Amino acid sequence: MKFAVFLAGCLLILGSGAEAGPVMLDYQAYGQSLGGWEGKKAKVAEYEMAANRYRSHRPDVSPTPDGGLFISVRIDHLRGFFASDDYASLEMTIDVKGRLVSTKSSISIQGKRVTSDLIAGGIRGAGSASTGVSPAESVVALGTDLVANLTEKLSRETKVEPGRVTFPAVVRHNLNLVYQAIHCLPDPAPVAEDPVEEEKPEPVPSSQN
Numbered sequence: 001m002k003f004a005v006f007l008a009g010c011l012l013i014l015g016s017g018a019e020a021g022p023v024m025l026d027y028q029a030y031g032q033s034l035g036g037w038e039g040k041k042a043k044v045a046e047y048e049m050a051a052n053r054y055r056s057h058r059p060d061v062s063p064t065p066d067g068g069l070f071i072s073v074r075i076d077h078l079r080g081f082f083a084s085d086d087y088a089s090l091e092m093t094i095d096v097k098g099r100l101v102s103t104k105s106s107i108s109i110q111g112k113r114v115t116s117d118l119i120a121g122g123i124r125g126a127g128s129a130s131t132g133v134s135p136a137e138s139v140v141a142l143g144t145d146l147v148a149n150l151t152e153k154l155s156r157e158t159k160v161e162p163g164r165v166t167f168p169a170v171v172r173h174n175l176n177l178v179y180q181a182i183h184c185l186p187d188p189a190p191v192a193e194d195p196v197e198e199e200k201p202e203p204v205p206s207s208q209n
Contacts, residue, residue, distance in 0.1 A: 022067065022096065022184050022185045023067065023068055023069050023094060023095075023096060023097075023098050023182065023183075023184055023185070024069075024182070024183050024184075024185060025059065025061055025069060025071060025178070025181055025182055025183075026181040026182075026183055027058060027059070027181075029180070029181040030059070030177055030178055030180075030181040031045050031058070033177045033180065033181070034047050034056055034174075034177065035047050037058065042058075043057060043058040044056065044057050044058070046078070049166065049169070049170055049173065050162065050163075050166045050169075051162070052077065052078075052162065052163035052166065053077075053078040054075060054076060054077055054078060054170050055075070055076040055078055056073060056074070056075050056076075056174055057073065057074040057075070057076075059071050059072060059073045059178065060072045060073075064093065064094075064095075066095060066096050067096040068093065068094045068095040068096045068101070069092075069093075069094040069182070070091070070092075070093055070094075071091070071092045071093075071094065071178060072089060072090070072091050072092075073089070073090040073092075073174055073178060074087065074088070074089055075087070075088040075089070075090065075170060075171060075174055076088075077163050077164065077167055077170075079163065084110065086107065086108060086109045086110075086163075086164060086167065087107070087108045088105060088106065088107045088108070088167060088170070088171050089105060089106050090103070090104075090105045090171050090174055090175060090178075091103060091104045091105065092175065092178060092179070094182055097184065098135070098182050098183070098184040099135045099138065100135070100138060100139050100142055100179055101120065102118055102119060102120035102121075102142075103118075103119050103120075103142055103143075103146055103175060104116055104117070104118045104119065104146075105146060105150055105168075105171050107150065107154065107167055107168070107171075109154075109157065109164055112157060114150065114153045114154055114157065115153075116146055116149045116150045116153065117149050119142050119145045119146045119149065120142075121142075139175070139176065139179050142175075143172045143175050143176060144172075146168070146171070146172060146175070147168045147169060147171070147172045150167075150168035150171065151165075151168045154167070154168065
């Protein structure tokens with residue numbers, strides 16, 4: 001009975017998420033954190049940050065060999081009718097325990113693509129290989145390093161338009177929200193088996209002479 005309840009709960013969760021082994025991304029939770037999915041087939045969410053408009057697309061998710069998730073998100077900077085939009089991609093690798101292992105991002109502005117380094121473990125060593133660091137602290141460190149890396153590379157391109165300067169922060173905002181929508185499914189409770197009673201041999205009647 002307990003396993004049936006567990007299975008029903010899993011099916012309800014997986015109806016709105018992508019799962020690999022015991023780890024899943026809750027699409028609906030991520031979309032709601034951005035204001036809700038909308039547009040064609042409810043696959044995009046539009047929102048405002050720092051007085052600029054952005055659009056996040058529903059993530060692409062695939063399993064990793066160890067049972068974790070590889071997540072890729074496209075983010076658009078909406079610049080208006082008379083200007084071409086900018087684009088960013090955010091990649092995240094989640095391990096089998098739901099921890100952020102590494103992240104990477106790229107931003108395309110007027111056909112010029114700027115790509116961050118692969119941020120794994122954090123420059124300050126706060127990743128999954130460190131001891132005494134919580135998963136949340138690791139995400140903060142990785143996000144900080146990602147923004148710093150992207151911002152430094154964007155500064156070389158002399159793109160000072162406000163919506164472009166804040167684009168790395170928008171990428172980090174999405175990283176945080178995606179991570180918050182990651183869930184580890186509980187292990188099913190073992191089903192207790194009824195003890196098998198051993199049949200006792202019937203006593204053999206004693207023979208009388």
